[in-house]
Structures are given as C-alpha cells and as structure tokens.
Amino acid sequence: MYRYDQYDHLIVRERIAQYRDQVARRLSGELLEEEFLPLRLQNGLYMQRHAYMLRIAVPYGLLSSNQVRMFAHIARKYDRGYGHFTTRQNIQYNWIELEQTPDILTDLASVEMHAIQTSGNCIRNITTDEYAGVAADEIVDPRPFAEILRQWSTFHPEFLALPRKFKVAINGALEDRAAIAVHDIGLTVVRNESGEVGFRFMAGGGMGRTPILGSVIRGFLPWQHLLTYTEAVMRVYNTHGRRDNKYKARIKILLKALGVEEFTRQVEEEWADLKDGPETLTQEEFDRVAKWFQPHAYRELADTDVAASHGASAHGDNRAFTNWLNRNVKPHKVPGYAAVVLSLKKTGVPPGDATAEQMDFVAELADRFSFGQVRVTHEQNLVLADVEQQKLFEVWQLAKSKGMATPNIGMLTDIIACPGGDYCSLANAKSIPIAAAIAERFDDLDFQHDIGDIELNISGCINACGHHHVGNIGVLGVDKDGSEWYQVSIGGAQGNESAIGKIIGPSFSAVQMPEVIGRLLEVYVRCRIEGERFVDTVQRLGIAPFKEHVYATPIAAEELHGEDHYA
Numbered sequence: 127m128y129r130y131d132q133y134d135h136l137i138v139r140e141r142i143a144q145y146r147d148q149v150a151r152r153l154s155g156e157l158l159e160e161e162f163l164p165l166r167l168q169n170g171l172y173m174q175r176h177a178y179m180l181r182i183a184v185p186y187g188l189l190s191s192n193q194v195r196m197f198a199h200i201a202r203k204y205d206r207g208y209g210h211f212t213t214r215q216n217i218q219y220n221w222i223e224l225e226q227t228p229d230i231l232t233d234l235a236s237v238e239m240h241a242i243q244t245s246g247n248c249i250r251n252i253t254t255d256e257y258a259g260v261a262a263d264e265i266v267d268p269r270p271f272a273e274i275l276r277q278w279s280t281f282h283p284e285f286l287a288l289p290r291k292f293k294v295a296i297n298g299a300l301e302d303r304a305a306i307a308v309h310d311i312g313l314t315v316v317r318n319e320s321g322e323v324g325f326r327f328m329a330g331g332g333m334g335r336t337p338i339l340g341s342v343i344r345g346f347l348p349w350q351h352l353l354t355y356t357e358a359v360m361r362v363y364n365t366h367g368r369r370d371n372k373y374k375a376r377i378k379i380l381l382k383a384l385g386v387e388e389f390t391r392q393v394e395e396e397w398a399d400l401k402d403g404p405e406t407l408t409q410e411e412f413d414r415v416a417k418w419f420q421p422h423a424y425r426e427l428a429d430t431d432v433a434a435s436h437g438a439s440a441h442g443d444n445r446a447f448t449n450w451l452n453r454n455v456k457p458h459k460v461p462g463y464a465a466v467v468l469s470l471k472k473t474g475v476p477p478g479d480a481t482a483e484q485m486d487f488v489a490e491l492a493d494r495f496s497f498g499q500v501r502v503t504h505e506q507n508l509v510l511a512d513v514e515q516q517k518l519f520e521v522w523q524l525a526k527s528k529g530m531a532t533p534n535i536g537m538l539t540d541i542i543a544c545p546g547g548d549y550c551s552l553a554n555a556k557s558i559p560i561a562a563a564i565a566e567r568f569d570d571l572d573f574q575h576d577i578g579d580i581e582l583n584i585s586g587c588i589n590a591c592g593h594h595h596v597g598n599i600g601v602l603g604v605d606k607d608g609s610e611w612y613q614v615s616i617g618g619a620q621g622n623e624s625a626i627g628k629i630i631g632p633s634f635s636a637v638q639m640p641e642v643i644g645r646l647l648e649v650y651v652r653c654r655i656e657g658e659r660f661v662d663t664v665q666r667l668g669i670a671p672f673k674e675h676v677y678a679t680p681i682a683a684e685e686l687h688g689e690d691h692y693a
Contacts (some may be wrong), residue, residue, distance in 0.1 A: 127188050127391050127420040127501060128273050130238040135446030137281065138235045141242065145169050145627040146228035153225060161463045163168040168248075168511045171227055171239030172242075174549045178222040180230060181244040186216060186254040186272040186296075187215035187502040191489040196237045198485035204230055209485070210545060211470065211478045213593055214293070215253050220549050222311035231572075241350060242280060244576030247288045249279035253295045256503040257465055258510045261420060266315045266323055268298030270416040271352060274407065277415075278353050290375035292360075296325075305504060307331050307339045307624035310377045311359060316346060324616055329359055329389070333590035337626045338378045342632050343390040349412075351397075353405040362389065422497045422512055425633040427462020430515050449533040449571065449658035466496075466516050468508040468525055469540070474563045476558045477543040479508030487528050493523050495521055504593075505542055507535065511647040537574045538647075539565045542593055546586030548601060548612065553586030555603025555610035560584055560639050577647060580660040581620070596620045598661040599646060600627045601639065611641055616646065617664040618673055626666070638681040645676045 130138075145165070152162040168174075170181040182197075184544065186267065197217055198280045201209050204226050205219040212218055223228070232241055243251050252272045254308055259267045275294060279285065281394030285292075296313040297304040306312025312328035325347045327447050330342025363377045366384075400557055432455075433448050457463040468488060470478050480488070488508055492500045501509035508530075513521055525531035534540045541564065546557025567576060583597030594600035601616040611633040634642050647660075649672045654663045 127184070127190060128415070130267075134238070135235075138242075140168070140308050142228060142231045142235060143241070145231065148226055149224060151653045154565065157408065164246070166227075167245040167435045168242070169231065170225070170244035171222070171247065173551065174193060174220060174389050175547075175551050176549070177220065178224055178227070179218055179220045180227060180241060181212070181216050181218040182234060182239060182241050183244050183251045184216050184239075185276050186269055186504050187256050187504075187587040188258075188269065189500045190237070191492040191498045193237045193239055193502065194485050194489040194492065196233060196239065198482040198489070200230055200233065201482040201485065208479050208481045208516065210476070211502050211508070213544075213591060214244075214251055214490055214503045215256075215504055216251055220545065223507070232345060243276075245291075247290055247292075249275075249282070249285055249288075249294060252276050252279070252602065253293075253304060253309075253504060253541075255299055256501040256509050257303065257456060257511060259421070260458050260460070260463070261299045261301075261303075262459050263300040264298055265300065265317065265460060267316055267416075267419055269315075269419045270412060271298075271313075271315075271349070271419070272296050273415050274412070275356070278405070279354075282427065284357075285364060288360075289369050290372060292355075292363075292377070297654060302624075305593070305620045305624070308333050308337070308593070309340065309618070310363075311356065312340050313352075318346050320401055322348065325352065327355065330378045330386075332375065332376050332378040333593065333595045335373060335588045336376075336378065337590070337595040338382065339624055339626065340378075341381065343386065343393060349492055350407045351401060352407060354400040354403060355393075355397055357405060358393045358400055361396050362392045366392075369377075369559055399613050400590065412507065424463065424512070425461045425514070425658075427460075427507045427514060427516075429461050432464075432515050432518050446533070447519060447522055449575070450531055451518065451534040453529065453535045455518060458512070460512075464513050464517055464518060466510040466513045466518070466521055466525075467503070467535045468510065468530040469538045470507050470530070471532060471534055471565070472529045472532045473539060473569045474562065475529070476545070477541050477561055480508070484530060485527055487510055487524075488530075491521065493522060493575060495634045501690050505540065507540075520664075522634060533571065534574060536579050536581070538568050538577055538580050539574060541584060542597065543584040544591035544641075545587050546584070546592075550591075552589060553603060554588075554605040555586050555612065556636070557584045557592060557601075557603060560601060560603075560612065560636060563640050564643055571672045577650070578659060581618075581648065583618075584642070593620070595626050596624060597627060598659075598664070599643065604633055608635060610636055613634065614642060614646075614676075616669055617661060617663050617671045625661075630669050634681070641681045642676055645681075646672055649675045 141661045151157040171177045240562035295304040298315040316325040327344040330341035403483040454467045496510035543557040543561040547553040584601040585594040586603040596618040602613040613626030619625045
C-alpha cells in the first residue's frame, strides 16, 4: 500500500500546526463560529446534534493493521469506544471534544493518515472497488490511478473552493463494485481494440435531492490523460457550476442544464489546451506510484474445496460455516486464496459500527492472515483481501467469536444506513432504529437465504448518505409536521445495471416500516420466477403490484425493537 513521501509528511505536519492555532483561537473567542466553520470543515470536523463529529479519510478504502489499531486508540481515548465506517469508505467518530482534535490529527499523522478531503467543497476522498488488486474479474488494478488522483487533487489551488463537494470513484474490474454511476466523476478501466488501457469517463452522477445516473462523455480516454481530462471537466464545472443555490450546485445539475452534448463539447474544448501538457502522465510517474501496489508474496497454492475439507468429514455437517463461505467469502485471482468480508451488520448493532475491541481484533486478523491489510467497503463492512483458503475455517471461528461472521453479505440484513437523526443535525428522521427493527423482524437466516440477494438502504435525509436511491429497497426519512416518517422506493440498483428506485407512494410511520418491508417481500415471493432476484422482479413487473399490496389494508402499529446503541 502507498506510503507517505517527504511531501506528504510536510503537508500533513503543516496542516496540523495551522489547525491547532485555529482551534486555540476559536476556544479563546478570537474566532467566531462562522469564521471557524470553513476552517474546521477543511479538517473533517462537523458539528452534529450532540457533539463534534470527525471524519477521517481512508483513501480508496485501504488500511494497514497499524492504522486500524490507531482507529481503535482514537475510539478509546477520544470517543465512546467505537467508530462508524461510512459509505465513502471512511470512518467517523461522533463524540469528539473540539480541544482534543489537534491531538487526534497528530496521532493520525503518526500512521500516515489525516482528515483532509472528507468535507468541504473540494474533491473528496477517492473511492474504488474493495477487492482492487485481487478481484478475479479485474482488468487493471485501479489503486495506482486512485492514488495519482489523490495526490493531484489534494490542495489543488484551482479546486479548493468548488461550487459544491465533488466525488470521484474508479473501477478496474468487469463488475462495477464502486457505484461509479452515482458519482460526479465515475471512471471504468477499459481496453481498446489494440489492448491499450484507458478509461470510460462518466460525469454528472449523484444522489441527493436530484438523483441522476452519470453520462458517458468519453468512451475511451488513454490513461496518460487521466489528469488532464479530469482537470478539463473540473474547469467547466468550476466556471459554470451554480454558487447561488447549494441545492443546484452539483455537476449533475450543470450537465442536465447544458445537455450531455454541450457539456462534452465544452470539456473537449478545455481539454484541447491541456492535452499533452505538463500534467500528462508518463510511464515513469505511473511506475513511481504503482510500485506501492505490487502483489504480495503469495505462496504457491492450489484452489481447495474448503466446504468439503471442513464439512462432514472434519467437523460434522457445519451448515453455519457453509453459509458463511457462500456469503462472506469472495473469489481471488491467485489460486489458493480468497477475500473474506467481515460483517458489521450483526442484528442489534448499528450498520457500519465497530468497537475499539473489534478494530484491534481486525488488525490482529490482518497481521495473521492477510499481509497486514484491511479494506473498507462502501456497503459498510470490512474485508481481509488475501486469506489462504486452507485457513478460512480458522478465520471464520475467530470472526464469529467477535460477532463479525454474520453470513448475511448481500442479503436483507446487510443494511446500509447513515447515522441519521441520532446524530446528524441535517437528518429529518432516525435511521438506526429503523435498521434495527427491520433486522430483528427478519433475523431468520433461512428466510434471508430464501429471499436471496437484496439491498436495503436507509438515509435519514435527502442528502442520501445511506445511498437509498440505489437500494433495491430504499428508505428515506422525511419530516411530516414535525414527526418522523419514511418514504419507500423500490427498484434501485448499483453496479453494472445501476438504476434509481421509484417511490411507491405516501410515507409511513417508523413503527410501520417492518411490516412495509414484509409486504414488499410477500409480493416478491409470490411473483418471482426461478433464479430471479428481488430487483429483477420489480423491474419486470413495475411497482404497481408492490404498491397495491402494501397499501391494500392499513398497517397496524408495531413496537419498535432494538437497544438504543447510543444511550
């Protein structure tokens, strides 16, 4: 993984010194809150309902075991013993004291981490596929390109004050696991007819109050022009993006207003002045960064039938282990290895939360079984990307002991959810209790396996941090005369077949939500054909039969269950 050079160290050290002085002036009253606000946002610090929240950058979701241990340290020393992994592959802490934040940033710098590009109207943390470098269907490892983009975008003087935040995702595999279609810029590695590597360049995607899938503005961009073409897009956006209305300031609004053809024309015109200029990537520059992402020293192993070797003959008919293999273990490009997803979706725990003890445990697992590295997924789980297949049973047993082996990846209780109204001052409604009630209602693994692949995403407000627009079932918290209600959409999807979900009708109260989900699933079970996923059935039938069944009879109020994690 990438290691800081002298410039990285200098930038972070000087930023912390600058920020420490700003905090001291704020605490003394020399700086007013409105003056301090843009300064703290540049360092990932938000004011939430009850305390400050600090968001820490995890570039392209890749962590060393020492960095994970630092997360555990921060959780213990500065927070309430846990952290929350987000849909941007970052981590955030929700009970932070302002006067301690410079010390937190200093601690982070000791393991080559920071909170830059996690807030503000800048190019945010670059995200990618959590299986980058090991995926069996990978064309090219996208991480060197993600790191090049990170270095280029950090403190880029032309793009420090954009009209709004700007998000970039890059995918290097046949299957899109980076949700590129809902990013301001979405990049897919492709090869042309000559076998040369380049990018399919999408722009104008996003969620929020105006969900839009991105448009392809260039079908093949040679990799050498990644920065110059991205800069051309950024210049067009920076020049014409609206600054008078933050709700209409994202690039998706500009692209829609201009039209794809006109927007592309302006980008190409801008690019003509940048193409082959000093920011054109050379092989030497690519190699400088790519050396940090060379394959590990894998052993020469053969693929094994793990289920058979740890099944009836060795440990009895271990159905729980088999379920975990089927759901939480993913294919690896190197024979004899596999990627393991550690679930942060155990029923009764807020999605994406991990305790300090669990983080230390994950770091230990990484050192023992996965070359000392951990990945964060935008579905709010963790990944050990390089586990020997013959050690999977041992990893499963250990993960199970810490509540991180729930075999639900990609299933109903693998819920994506933002912190919602329990924390966020922008939220209209709580997300965590809704996730808890749904997970408890459907906590039968046999039922979940029968339902199969389904994505349920919950956002507490229209900013869509829970990615509800692309959930097969999406839940959005809305304010209704001062009360918390929930709007439901179905048919959304991420990946190669990305789609924006459609709202089924009027909103529901919190206590009605588990029954609403139950009725949607009843229609699916009744109408599905063999091998059809929930989203396939919705797209085949449309929302009408689902809407009719959900609203056919009144939904009785039920008791919301689940312990208050934040009490």
